[in-house]
Amino acid sequence: MIDVVVVDYGMGNLGSVRRSLEECGAKVLVSGDPSDLESASRVILPGVGAFADGMAHLRERGWIEALKRNIREAQIPLLGICLGMQLLADKGYEGGQTEGLGLVPGVVKRFEPGEPTVRIPHVGWNEVHITRPNPLFSGIPDNCDFYFVHSYYFVSEDDGSVVATTPFCGGFASAVMEGSVFGVQFHPEKSSRHGFCLLRNFLKV
């Protein structure tokens, strides 16, 4: 049995994600074949890149229906990382208005900083404030720094799905949860020991 399938749709820092999951003791399959979801107990949607390209690549490779079916019917836990979190939304505006996976209610917009000292992309370590207790952050202290690198952010349409926020550009949702679907805007695979803790938590949910 594979512990976790990492979706390979041509958009990720796949090497980093695979290595850190293995370091957490997971049996990992990086897969370009949606039928592998049938044998997976968990799935990770990684991703760096643009929203429109991300959806196009998922569609081309037949992932969209397979992901929706396995998550809605079999309820297998999914963790979206960075672009992977953004793709969970209903809609994105990067590279033109594009329909997302619609697994977590929200839209994805570009940061519009009010002051010139705020530089975009948001690159580096920033605090993650846990707004709602949830299994992903179990054992992780509030306001720890995680590593971010992005120019767009998730605007939730249901405050109930936001589980953590980060103080940048007026504050944004840095983690969301909707049933068995999780999303984090930061990179747990690059966030050292707190990142490992989060990935281990995901492997246990």
Place this chain on the structure above:
Amino acid sequence: MLKVRVIPTLLWKNVGLVKGISFDSWRRVGTIMPAIKVYNTRDVDELIVVDITATNENREPDYDSVEEFSAECFVPLTVGGGIRALEHIRNLLCVGADKVSINSAAYTNPELVSQAANRFGSQCIVASIDAQRMPDGSYECFSHSGTCPAGREPSAWARELERHGAGEILITSIERDGTMQGYDIELIQRVTESVTIPVIASGGAGNYQHMFDAITKAKPSAVAAASIFHFTEQTPLGAKRFLGERNIPVRNINSVQSYMDVGAMLSER
């Protein structure tokens, strides 16, 4: 609050970790794997690894080595040297790089930066600029590890790279590099004032005060350094404690981890 990053830079030639002075007089300071392991254990903010001979030898990046580095690195890893094509970037991301740094190829083919930003996202494209102050006081960019004048002025070139979609600028002063006499604050400031993307300052750090001066005067988002960590007892954690005590937002300064300094560890090998 977003933290100011302190980033060790590892220059790599064949299998050796090297450091020069003003992009010359390369001296071997150890092997690269142990350095990466130590920095990873010490939980540094980020690492930049550059193969300094790939471009001049007309080689592609060495993916096998990068895969070995990334296997031991759970902090963000930026890889540079020899990148001339989209495929090189894709391969580097596949073997575990998180960001790539493009320097020489951008001068002859700026479209590479745009295409890379479109395909992989601006956030993983670091545009690197090596610049030198000329006798008349102006600044000029150099490609190919500081050997070829590129006919560009750094702040204008930085703006152009931003327009092409670069997500960060890494600005290195060639003449300060390896001297440990302090960053070229004027050069860095010219670049930070000309772009709205994050800027990483590089070249010349010899003590923590140099980092503080560069951060407060030129306002970069990160400071990179090499010699200070190779040749002195100073460490990234020490730098961040110094900066934190002076109200610069930094990460992880209360870490209880304590290790031998990297220089000592490397010289034991």
